[in-house]
Amino acid sequence: MSSLAASAMEYVVDAAQRSVLFLDVMRQRGDQYREHLAQTAPHVLQYAAELIVDGRTLDEPVNYALVRIIPPKGVEIDSERRPFIVVDPRAGHGPGIGGFKADSEIGVAMKAGHPCYFVGFLPEPMPGQTIERIARAEARFIEKVISLHPKADGKPCVIGNCQAGWAIMILASLRPELFGPLIIAGAPLAYWAGVHGKYPMRYSGGLLGGSWLTALASDLGAGKFDGAWLVQNFEGQNPSNTLWAKQYNVYSKVDTEADRYLDFERWWGGHVNLNAEEIQFIVDELFIGNNLAAGKIEMSDGQKVDLRNIRSPIVVFCSEGDNITPPQQALDWILDCYADVDEIRAYGQTIVYTVHQSVGHLGIFVSGGVAKKEHAEFSSNIDLIDVLPPGLYEATFEAKNEETASSDLVVGQWVMRCEPRTLDDIKAMGGNSPADERRFATAKRVSELNLAAYRKFLQPWIRTMVTPQAAKLMQELHPLRLQYEAFSSKNPWMGAVKPAAEAIEDKRKPVSGDNPFLAFQELISKQIVHALDSWRDAQEAVSETVFLNLYGSPLLQASLGIDPRSEPSRRREMSAEHRALLEKRIAELKAKIGEGGLREAAIRGLLYIGSARGMVDERSIEALRQVRRDYGGPRSTLAEFKMLVRDQFFMLILDQEGALAAIPKMLPDSLDQRRGAFSAMRSVLSAAGEITGERARRLQQLEGLFGLDAKQERGALVAPFDPKAKAS
Structure with a gap:
């Protein structure tokens, strides 16, 4: 037998075995789905x-x-x-x-x-x-x-x-x-928010005429919205994965991928319901509004x-x-x-x-x-x-x-x-132009009008016709649910799959990785994915073009009370009440700039020096945590420490020169206490690397404010901080 013929036979055997094993994975998925639904409180938590x-x-x-x-x-x-x-x-x-x-x-x-x-x-x-x-x-x-x-x-x-x-x-x-x-x-x-050419899901509400379809779906569910529709929306964003790649990945790696796939599908197929009022709030107030x-x-x-x-x-x-x-x-x-x-x-x-x-x-x-x-x-x-x-x-x-x-x-x-x-x-990440904001505002207004029309003319009739039994039947017939049911053991055609899969597992003959037919299979799969992705990209481009042109129409905007020449801004101004509170807070902080002791002075100094670096590093915070534990004493809770940091930070912003000038008056007379605090500051600042440049200059400035002569104190400052020398 030629090498090519041998490779073909090897591939055919492997492909046939994989097909049966893949069907068995689908059967397990369907049975898992039914077991999940039967639970009172289904979940996928791994933990007790x-x-x-x-x-x-x-x-x-x-x-x-x-x-x-x-x-x-x-x-x-x-x-x-x-x-x-x-x-x-x-x-x-x-x-x-x-x-x-x-x-x-x-x-x-x-x-x-x-x-x-x-x-x-x-x-x-x-x-x-x-x-x-x-x-x-x-x-x-x-x-x-x-x-x-x-x-x-x-x-x-x-x-x-x-x-x-x-x-x-x-x-x-x-x-x-x-x-x-x-x-x-x-x-x-x-x-x-978004940018042109990407993220087309934001156009969905406008292209569907607004949230009236949400109300219709809830009415067809007898007052409940089937979560499977939301899942279907997600799946529609990536058709190559939904229609091909997800399943092909299991088929091509059925010996190793089944467990991971089944674990995820246990969650992915666990659809839940929402009340009509809940989903209508979400769509009207958030997605479209x-x-x-x-x-x-x-x-x-x-x-x-x-x-x-x-x-x-x-x-x-x-x-x-x-x-x-x-x-x-x-x-x-x-x-x-x-x-x-x-x-x-x-x-x-x-x-x-x-x-x-x-x-x-x-x-x-x-x-x-x-x-x-x-x-x-x-x-x-x-x-x-x-x-x-x-x-x-x-x-x-x-x-x-x-x-x-x-x-x-x-x-x-x-x-x-x-x-x-x-x-x-x-x-810099991109966003909407004023023209885009007008388009979405127009879509919002169209949604409101369509929803009002539906509620007045159609909703009473729909609610009269839909019974709880009919709603349940429609939910069971949802395509996402049917795909699980169709491959479960409930389907008599799947009865022979399990014993066939068990028999194959004992005689499994995986194809070799260098088999040319396996390479051809991968090539075909990639072409299918490319075709589906291309179809998605074309569809999304058309959807965006339709949305931008339809809701960008000056005539439509004007007819709905939106000025086509306006430059809408959604940014809100600060309220007069908050501005008054802010001014009061600023006055309080300015009055307290000279208050405090060694702890406040040290935090103020750390913030002043650290701001020159332009970032906060977890190593510096961990060093500060250790200093706070050893030096700060049990009196300082995290909430108190947080307020201390914020107060000193704002004082530096409001009056940096005055805040620094007040530090000498806040320090104790004890040289050992000042030296110990300064050593602690230095250890925090050096935790993320060598102190250089502007940070070194500011550290030297603080050294003077702490009353420590650089030449005399240099050796002492290099020594580790001794918690026994902490301030009271």
């Missing part, structure tokens, strides 16, 4: 959990629940460390993706020693459940966690993934006192949602590779809320963002690589973020190696830095 609060028992019941994650064997938790609360997205799927595996948001937080809690939900909403009611329930959950950790060094860090991100931001603006740092992963907050950053969302008690009310640090994690929540949608709310960084500081806000270069939407909170890097660093350095002076920062990461200075102060495998940024850095 203890129910703390069942939202169904609240005065205003919701289908959400708070659970405590039970640490696995070998993981030590410090109950006095800041607790973490992971809130999973209810965007069509069931809960658990934040604790999907060991390398996950929950996993890395527990490895850092933090107690962990999880907010999940049941498949069916409670009657009358709304987004506002859910927010109140989540506030109760956070209050409960706070009560369980009265000695914790800081309020809970809350992680909101995707849909949960904007929900947590809404709650934090209404109840800012409940929150420690917020980590918002892959969450859209500025829904119109874009009212969150504009401050136009109002609660039933009249309280308006203003993101500027949030007092906790906000960490925004997004990715260039995310076509569901691109960086513009994750970050442009900052441009809507603030004129510049000084205004961010005026509201006392700390915003840290990081932009991944390639990971997709789901990878932001399920990728093991992301968990080991970004989420692990955020968890390990959450106290660093909490004490950052107000402003806008970008978190950057550098791999730790043998040449890393003070590597013993680096917690993980990466060195995290927070580098100051301005609004120009966000604008």
Whole structure:
């Protein structure tokens, strides 16, 4: 037999075996889907959990629940460390993706020693459940966690993934006192934002005529919206993966890929429902209305949602590779809320963002690589973020190696830095022109008119015709559900697949990697992916062109009351009330510039010298943490220390010359105390590397302000800081 014929025979045997094994994986997926649906509280959490609060028992019941994650064997938790609360997205799927595996948001937080809690939900909403009611329930959950950790060094860090991100931001603006740092992963907050040629999902509302279709889908569901439609929208963004690559990857690697595929599909196929009121709020107020950053969302008690009310640090994690929540949608709310960084500081806000270069939407909170890097660093350095002076920062990461200075102060495998940024850095990512803003405003107005027409003329008839039984049947016949059912053991045609697969596993003959027919198979697969991607790109280009031209029509805009010549700006001015509070606060800080002792003088000096470097390094903060522990004494809690840092930071901004001039008067007479404090300052500043340039000049300036003669004190200052010499 020729070599080519032998290769062909080898490939045919392998392909036939792989086909049967692939069908068996599909059968397992279908059976897994049915088992998942049969559970009362289906989830994909890897960790054991203890129910703390069942939202169904609240005065205003919701289908959400708070659970405590039970640490696995070998993981030590410090109950006095800041607790973490992971809130999973209810965007069509069931809960658990934040604790999907060991390398996950929950996993890395527990490895850092933090107690962990999880907010999940049941498949069916409670009657009358709304987004506002859910927010109140989540506030109760956070209050409960706070009560369980009265000695914790800081309020809970809350992680909101995707849909949960904007929900947590809404709650934090209404109840800012409940929150420690917020980590918002892959969450859209500025829904119109984007750039031409990318991210076409933002055009969907306008191309479909607005939210009337959302109301129709809810009416066809007898008052409930099927989350499978949301999942289908996500899948439509990447047809090559949905229609081919995902399945082909299993088929081509069926010996090794089945378990990973089935684990993910257990979550991907766990569709949940939303009440009509919930989804209508989401679409009208957020996706099409874009009212969150504009401050136009109002609660039933009249309280308006203003993101500027949030007092906790906000960490925004997004990715260039995310076509569901691109960086513009994750970050442009900052441009809507603030004129510049000084205004961010005026509201006392700390915003840290990081932009991944390639990971997709789901990878932001399920990728093991992301968990080991970004989420692990955020968890390990959450106290660093909490004490950052107000402003806008970008978190950057550098791999730790043998040449890393003070590597013993680096917690993980990466060195995290927070580098100051301005609004120009966000604008440089691209965004909407005034013409684009008019287009989206026009689409919003068309949506309002179409929804009103539907509610008046069609909705009464639809609601009369749709029975609960018909709604259930339509839900069961949804294409995404049928694909699971069709390949499950419920299908009699699949009965022979399992024994055939078991027989093949005993006689498996994988094809060799250099088989030419296998190479041809890969080539065909790549061509299919390319064809589907090309089709998607063409479709997206047409969609964008239609949207831009239709809603950019001056005639349509004028007919809807939108001036075609206007240059709309969504940025809000600071209220007179906040400006008055700010002026009062400025006067108080200026009056206190000369107050304080050695502790205040040392922090002021550190901020003055550190500002010359233009970034904050985790090594410096870890050194400061050690100094605070040894030198600061038990009187200083993290909250008190944070306020101390902020006060000294603002004093330097308001009157740098006066703040520095006041330092000698704040120091004790004891030379040993001043020398000890200055040595501690020097150790903190040198933790991230040698002190050079402007920082060295400022350090010498502080040396004089501390009354330490450089020539006489040089040797003493090199010695390690002695905690026994600390000030009272």
